[in-house]
Amino acid sequence: KNQVEQSPQSLIILEGKNCTLQCNYTVSPFSNLRWYKQDTGRGPVSLTIMTFSENTKSNGRYTATLDADTKQSSLHITASQLSDSASYICVVSDSGYSTLTFGKGTMLLVSP
Amino acid sequence: DAGVTQSPTHLIKTRGQQVTLRCSPKSGHDTVSWYQQALGQGPQFIFQYYEEEERQRGNFPDRFSGHQFPNYSSELNVNALLLGDSALYLCASSLAGGNEFFGPGTRLTVL
Numbered sequence: 001k002n003q004v005e006q007s008p009q010s011l012i013i014l015e016g017k018n019c020t021l022q023c024n025y026t027v028s029p030f031s032n033l034r035w036y037k038q039d040t041g042r043g044p045v046s047l048t049i050m051t052f053s054e055n056t057k058s059n060g061r062y063t064a065t066l067d068a069d070t071k072q073s074s075l076h077i078t079a080s081q082l083s084d085s086a087s088y089i090c091v092v093s094d095s096g097y098s099t100l101t102f103g104k105g106t107m108l109l110v111s112p
Numbered sequence: 113d114a115g116v117t118q119s120p121t122h123l124i125k126t127r128g129q130q131v132t133l134r135c136s137p138k139s140g141h142d143t144v145s146w147y148q149q150a151l152g153q154g155p156q157f158i159f160q161y162y163e164e165e166e167r168q169r170g171n172f173p174d175r176f177s178g179h180q181f182p183n184y185s186s187e188l189n190v191n192a193l194l195l196g197d198s199a200l201y202l203c204a205s206s207l208a209g210g211n212e213f214f215g216p217g218t219r220l221t222v223l
Contacts, residue, residue: 004154034211043116043202043214044155089154099168100145100212102154 002027004103006090012109017080021106023073023090031093035064035075038087038105047075047088080110114139116205116215124221125193133188133218137205143167144186145212146178147202155202161186190220198222 004025013019025033032051036044048057048064050073056065061084063076077084087105094101117136125131137144143162147155157170161180180186184205190197198221204212 036214041200041217041219043204043216045214046211049211099160100155100157102147102156104152104154 002092002094002101004090004092004101006088006103006106008106009104010107010109012111013080015080015082015110015112018076018078019080019108021075021077021088021090021108023075023103025071025073025090025092025101025103027071027092027094027101029094030068030071033064033066033073034091034093034100035062035073036089036091038089040086044089077108082110082112084108085110116203116213118201118203118215118218120218121216122219122221124223126223127193127195129193129222130189130191131193131220133190133201133203133220135186135188135203135205135215137184137186137203138213141205141207141213142184143206143208144180144184145204145206146186146188147204148172148197149200149202149217151199158188193222195222 007022034049035047038044050066061078066073089105090103119134145160146158149155159169164180175191177189200217202217203215206212
């Protein structure tokens, strides 16, 4: 069964600090891995998308890494801002039809 | 260029009723997927429509049905509503299975 596990479940950090979120998956065959940011009650917004051959991808203060051998990914947020407070969801695609398996997300709260 | 739009934004129904949710995909996209997201959970795949046909389906009962129109817009219908159907329903569009763009969602509350 395809699964995506994220850790930690929730995280509180001070504004300006860095943090790293983790994602482990057991999705096969692997197509790509995505990180989404979801504000409460809103639709997810794509941050990064990585294929098998990509090890790292950045989008501003967000940097995602992928280790396809160990089936692990991380999302690093630098110099956090209050607006970074949201749920961060790891999503893995297992086919060309864009069938997605979602993690439950990590709820990040950036405190002033 | 409008992104993915959904209507209505919020909806309140009672048990046993039927509901229809609507989605307009991002311009140029031909594939629409629907997801159910319960509070505190990740989205769960309901089904995907391509060329007006249901191409894939997740683990949802037949009470959940859909339709895609020639202009690629889509509807999600849920019959015989249960309390457990209360959730955020997300629509996502893509072009030929590429990167999906999500709409803002419809918040359904079943009383």
